[in-house]
Amino acid sequence: MRQSKIWKKATTSLSLILLSGGIALGGNYLINSPQSFAQNSDSETVTNQKNSTTEVTKTAVNLPQNYVSDVVNKVGDSVVRIDASRKVSTNVPAMFDDPFFRQFFGSQMPDIPNEQIQRGMGSGFVVSSDGLILTNAHVVEGSDEVKVTLKDGRSYEGKVMGTDPLTDVGVIKIEAEDLPEVAFADSEQLQPGEYAIAIGNPLGLDNTVTTGIVSATGRSSSQVGIADKRVSFIQTDAAINPGNSGGPLLNANGQVIGINTAIIQGAQGIGFAIPIDAARDIAEELIAKGKVDHPYLGIQMTAITPELKDQLKANNEKWQLTEDEGIVIVNVVPDSPADKAGLQAGDVIQKIDDEAVSKAEEIQQAVRQTKVGNELPLQITRDGKQVNLEVEVGVLPVPQTAKR
Incomplete structure (x- = not known):
């Protein structure tokens, strides 16, 4: 990498x-695998008149090296x-x-x-x-x-x-030299079921090592319950406690796959990490200019469901849905890029950059991957007619309370 x-x-x-x-995962994982077992054969059996004795050739059981220890020895000094x-x-x-x-x-x-x-x-x-x-x-x-x-x-x-x-x-x-640095994995290639290792300082217990697996990838911020974040998360079953935040989530080779960041209150065996590919892109912007300009359209949206259509009909909304699939725009922020491009509440997004969409998260992902100032092609339906629009992606406004 x-x-x-x-x-x-x-x-x-x-x-x-x-x-x-930093964040850490709980429970070391140790694999013990016998390499051979005791065996006996007819040639090893000796019988005499009073008793019989079976002579067994004993072979020592070899334990493979613990890969978790290898990772800790390799990465521990970098945490x-x-x-x-x-x-x-x-x-x-x-x-x-x-x-x-x-x-x-x-x-x-x-x-x-x-x-x-x-x-x-x-x-x-x-x-x-x-x-x-x-x-x-x-x-x-x-x-x-x-x-x-x-x-x-x-x-x-x-x-x-x-x-x-x-x-x-x-x-x-920090002002230091010759520090041991981590290696990075490609988090885009991460698969559920892969081993996950974390090193951190949960509850003030320095250099705690815990293990688990990657439970899922691509969890949206709304699924995780922190809707104000703009990132998809890695889900892991590793234990996460206060003090773990910011620590590395590692694969079995000791490469960083994510930054541990969140837990769901009351849940057991569910934690989340920021994929390292996304984190590195953000970090590079922070290093270059101290802040990050996030792409922004300025719409509120939701996927079309039978329940949504029934609700709109029951409330006598000024617009009704005839489409069964797509993403309906519920609200357009005034003076936003979407507003300037002519998008309206009630428009149904069918495609974004020539790709069909069925989930709001797909649109969010497409916007995140578009550079500020570039145009994003949208195919929508309005009053039963197909309309093609291009939206120039803007910069997400910084709330007053979040300004530096």
Whole structure:
């Protein structure tokens, strides 16, 4: 697998402060396979007048090398612990600072500081020998201080080069040289059933190793229950706990296939990771310019179902559906690329870039793969007639609360 040149380039050009987090999987997997078994034959049996004795040739059982240990020895030194802290306002009620109340209540008034230190912990992994570290955005975003600790105990101040909340990817830089870096797999080729190994710091337990398999690939953010993210996830049955976020998910060869990032509350044996191919693309943008421009159309949509058609009919909506398949546009954001291209609520998308679509996720994927400024061809039906449109993909607006 190629190592992106940009890992080597970016060293000190950007100075934003970033943290990283990690995730680990639970349960080491050990394979024991006897190579041979004890055997006996007629020639090995000796009988005398009083008793008979069977002489058995004993062969030692050979155990194959534990592949999990190989991976840990190969990658363990590349996994780091991230400790992040930031100051947060305590929003003390104004009456607590009012001299009138303090005059009468004095020592009975609670002494609440205006700011408190909020601390977080996670994992990350080294992607270039000169100190670039990949992690989750939520581990380090908004942090005032980031501390990166290597497996051998050395600690460094980390600088956040950029975070992307929509994919939960972050990049940190530490001033170090000759660090052991990870190797990457092609996550596009990942198949359910493959072995998965994670190394991280769950619940503060450093260098925890857990194992499992890849349960599924291509899980949408809506399926995972975090609809604000714009990435498809790898699903694994490995155990994920707080502190694992940002750590690597590895294959049996010790190559990174994903960044562990999420769990479903109350679930057992279900965790999720960001595919490493997508994470590397995001990381390269963060290194280059400190932010990511996400492609954007500006529509709300849903797949056509019999239930949806019945609901529209019952509610006497101004438009009705005659199509049985496709993706119906429910709403168009004003002044968005879709609005400027002439898309309307009630339009049914049949094809996108000449590919038939039946799921909203297919359209989201096509938009994500289109560069900002490029045109995306759409084939729609409107009032029973086929219409071909081209939408110039725009940049997803950054919410006011998410601006850096």
